[in-house]
Amino acid sequence: PGHLRVILGDQLSPAIAALAGLDPGADTVLMAEAMGECTYVPHHPQKIALVLAAMRHFARALRARGVAVRYVALDDPANTGTLAGEVARACAALKPDAIIATEPGEYRVLEAMRGWAEQTGIPCEIRDDTRFLCSRADFAAWAGSKKQLRMEFFYREMRRRHRILMEGDDPVGGKWNYDPENRKSLPAGLAPPEAKRFPPMAETREVLALVAARFADHYGSLDAFDWPVTARDAESGFADFLARRLPGFGDWQDAMAADRDFMFHSLVSVPLNLGLLDPLDLCRRAEAEYEAGRAPLNAVEGFIRQILGWREFIRGIYWRHMPGYATLNALGADLPLPDFYWTGATDMRCMAQAIGQTLRRAYAHHIQRLMVTGNFALLAGIAPDAVDRWYLAVYADAYEWVEMPNTRGMALHADGGIVGSKPYAASGAYIARMSDYCAGCHYDVKDATGPRACPFNALYWDFIARHADRFAANPRMAMPVRTWHKMAEPKRRALRDRAAELRRRLQHGDRI
Ligand code: FAD
Numbered sequence: 170p171g172h173l174r175v176i177l178g179d180q181l182s183p184a185i186a187a188l189a190g191l192d193p194g195a196d197t198v199l200m201a202e203a204m205g206e207c208t209y210v211p212h213h214p215q216k217i218a219l220v221l222a223a224m225r226h227f228a229r230a231l232r233a234r235g236v237a238v239r240y241v242a243l244d245d246p247a248n249t250g251t252l253a254g255e256v257a258r259a260c261a262a263l264k265p266d267a268i269i270a271t272e273p274g275e276y277r278v279l280e281a282m283r284g285w286a287e288q289t290g291i292p293c294e295i296r297d298d299t300r301f302l303c304s305r306a307d308f309a310a311w312a313g314s315k316k317q318l319r320m321e322f323f324y325r326e327m328r329r330r331h332r333i334l335m336e337g338d339d340p341v342g343g344k345w346n347y348d349p350e351n352r353k354s355l356p357a358g359l360a361p362p363e364a365k366r367f368p369p370m371a372e373t374r375e376v377l378a379l380v381a382a383r384f385a386d387h388y389g390s391l392d393a394f395d396w397p398v399t400a401r402d403a404e405s406g407f408a409d410f411l412a413r414r415l416p417g418f419g420d421w422q423d424a425m426a427a428d429r430d431f432m433f434h435s436l437v438s439v440p441l442n443l444g445l446l447d448p449l450d451l452c453r454r455a456e457a458e459y460e461a462g463r464a465p466l467n468a469v470e471g472f473i474r475q476i477l478g479w480r481e482f483i484r485g486i487y488w489r490h491m492p493g494y495a496t497l498n499a500l501g502a503d504l505p506l507p508d509f510y511w512t513g514a515t516d517m518r519c520m521a522q523a524i525g526q527t528l529r530r531a532y533a534h535h536i537q538r539l540m541v542t543g544n545f546a547l548l549a550g551i552a553p554d555a556v557d558r559w560y561l562a563v564y565a566d567a568y569e570w571v572e573m574p575n576t577r578g579m580a581l582h583a584d585g586g587i588v589g590s591k592p593y594a595a596s597g598a599y600i601a602r603m604s605d606y607c608a609g610c611h612y613d614v615k616d617a618t619g620p621r622a623c624p625f626n627a628l629y630w631d632f633i634a635r636h637a638d639r640f641a642a643n644p645r646m647a648m649p650v651r652t653w654h655k656m657a658e659p660k661r662r663a664l665r666d667r668a669a670e671l672r673r674r675l676q677h678g679d680r681i
């Protein structure tokens with residue numbers, strides 16, 4: 170009867186561990202569109218369509234290679250709606266000698282997978298996911314008994330190990346990190362090159378119709394769906410990035426501009442997290458652009474740092490700290506998530522832009538996620554569970570292993586400093602410096618306490634005041650705490666009153 174090889178929706182790589190050693194004459198690949206996975210958070214319809222369409226294309230490619238695929242479509246009347254249910258059904262029908270799977274990207278699913286053998290009475294082998302550049306065991310070995318894990322040191326180790334941008338034992342150019350050269354705002358009149366997009370093919374259009382019918386109550390629009398859903402298109406999108414946007418990626422990595430959804434970003438997280446691209450290959454090809462003189466070092470190093478450094482570090486943190494990580498709330502944040510996160514209906518232009526684009530595209534770039542929507546949630550004190558659920562739902566690239574440490578750790582500091590040594594808290598001045606949002610805003614970014622004062626300003630100082638004791642002990646936060654203490658009492662009072670009013674409005678669901 171052979172083996173049952175299970176492929177999950179974000180494991181769409183021909184080299185995935187579960188397929189290694191596949192015997193096309195005897196084995197069957199199981200792929201199932203599970204309703205439960207589409208609805209455990211209200212995923213953006215584009216994200217559901219992306220995963221289902223990519224799964225269907227992947228299954229077709231496997232069949233074309235002569236592999237037997239048991240594919241259970243979402244609207245198959247026999248579909249049990251869960252992965253475990255489909256594994257059980259496949260086992261009953263095919264009576265395989267063993268189940269072979271690749272470790273999933275979510276703790277919840279790994280726990281469920283560990284129960285498959287007992288539920289089916291058939292042995293189940295769970296293989297390491299070899300698509301990452303640092304295995305869970307390697308990360309554990311690096312972390313060892315270190316008291317604090319910092320991305321920068323992990324990243325240097327990864328550069329050495331994979332020999333990327335290295336000259337002997339030294340980093341190319343003499344520095345490991347060109348982050349200070351990644352912080353320019355976009356000059357007026359400079360338009361980032363349009364990103365190559367992929368209008369849906371016939372098979373994808375079928376999926377779009379299915380998703381429109383079945384998930385009409387989820388927030389987010391399907392209209393602009395143009396994500397690559399095959400390895401070939403993903404590849405062509407990346408080649409377009411290398412040629413046209415990588416050279417500007419370094420300088421304007423942190424910049425934001427109204428109605429510029431993508432700026433100079435690569436958009437690779439979406440196909441990469443599905444398995445359509447290989448992270449080491451992306452790094453090497455970016456490196457080759459530098460070597461050929463087609464892209465500057467600050468751009469190439471910046472891009473490689475995100476993939477080789479941040480992406481792998483974040484995954485390491487997730488597995489090291491789960492399941493406890495999912496409950497951390499170090500700053501005691503407890504406000505409900507405002508409705509405008511789902512609708513974009515707010516007078517704060519930066520938020521309306523970041524959220525509006527998210528609903529339209531299922532995408533926002535890093536600085537929008539971190540310094541606009543994330544920063545607002547941090548300053549206002551929105552409960553991490555609700556914020557986590559939102560980020561997991563609305564982005565086409567969101568899977569818990571990468572979403573959660575970014576949200577709970579990097580953006581909300583709810584992990585108390587596991588991911589980053591200080592909260593990325595900023596007042597409106599940061600947004601004004603890095604974007605053109607403030608110019609057309611209902612609020613005044615220069616004002617902190619009046620009726621039209623930018624909400625980020627009072628919320629920022631209120632945040633510093635509420636956590637002053639904790640932050641005073643952090644050398645990287647001591648400065649704003651000192652500034653707060655030195656402020657005249659009437660000014661402090663006015664800031665805290667304005668923040669209290671804003672938080673009250675948020676609590677009651679009033680528009681801000
Ligand atoms: P680029 O700017 O072109 O970067 C290149 C690649 O580097 C990305 O595709 C991604 O694979 C990797 N990368 C960059 N930063 C990070 C990071 N902090 N963590 C992990 N990988 C990184 N990324 C996700 O893939 N899924 C998520 O669910 C997700 N949620 C996030 C939530 C919050 C609150 C924040 C602050 C960040 C989140 N990120 C997430 C990280 C980052 O914002 C996205 O990877 C990036 O915006 C994707 O767009 P891009 O491909 O154009 O990225």
Ligand code: SF4
Pocket residue numbers: 516517518519520596597598600601606607608610611612613614623624625
């Ligand atoms: Fe955002 Fe404040 Fe600027 Fe308005 S003024 S866009 S709310 S930072």
